[in-house]
Amino acid sequence: MNAVAELTRLIEGRVAAVAAKDVDALATQYAEDVTLFDAVGPLADRGADVERTRLETWFGAYRTEIGLRIRDLEVTVAGPVAFAHYLFHVRGTMRDGAEVAMWVRSTVGFRKLAEGWKIVHEHSSVPFNGATGQALTALRPTGTAGD
């Protein structure tokens, strides 16, 4: 399997792991010193332990399964370095009853370490409206009628 196929499978494998709320399967993909720019605050954070806690908090906030769907994935790789970007749709019902159905942008940087490909950087976000300061959580990718 070439590196693009391997990284594509790794990213697509996250969908099932999120649906299963499998923190271990996800946390093992991160390098120890990963730099995290998450969709919700803080501005920046660092470390696989921080990411593990973030995943536990995220999964704990949903009373339903979290439905994830990825589109427009592009992977760029050379030797032991790669980056990927994609859009993902997250859907579910939170413990407080709030229904989430939101498209998020994600960019991931990888390094191939002795243990295999690891995420050394992850940046997830939604854009905001400069006039109102509101995060634009209802946007859809071009050509998406539903959701």
Place this chain on the structure above:
Amino acid sequence: MNAVAELTRLIEGRVAAVAAKDVDALATQYAEDVTLFDAVGPLADRGADVERTRLETWFGAYRTEIGLRIRDLEVTVAGPVAFAHYLFHVRGTMRDGAEVAMWVRSTVGFRKLAEGWKIVHEHSSVPFNGATGQALTALRPTGTAGD
């Protein structure tokens, strides 16, 4: 000059180009089919022409110089592929009188093409507050007392 030094210089050169509102100097850094995840809407966009228009709109919205400052830059490179991430502070006065002083996260993907290093992906954002839906434009990097 090695690739990390070259890419560092390219990214740091953007500070002067933004201060000078030099659209050409910035637009030439983008690959034709660059994928853009910008801090303000839409969700995603594509193309160096779109980026040029975005820069013109951005620069036109300020009545002062735009002060840019970069920190925590990390560049990862292998052969003709690289990615970088950093925080930048943007400061200035808009035409409507609004004072902007905001930290933004940025991740950039590069490919070395025949013409040199080009940006094939750029992702800029601020996080948002999941409870209020507001973009968190007043966050500061850890260890930053001012701004």
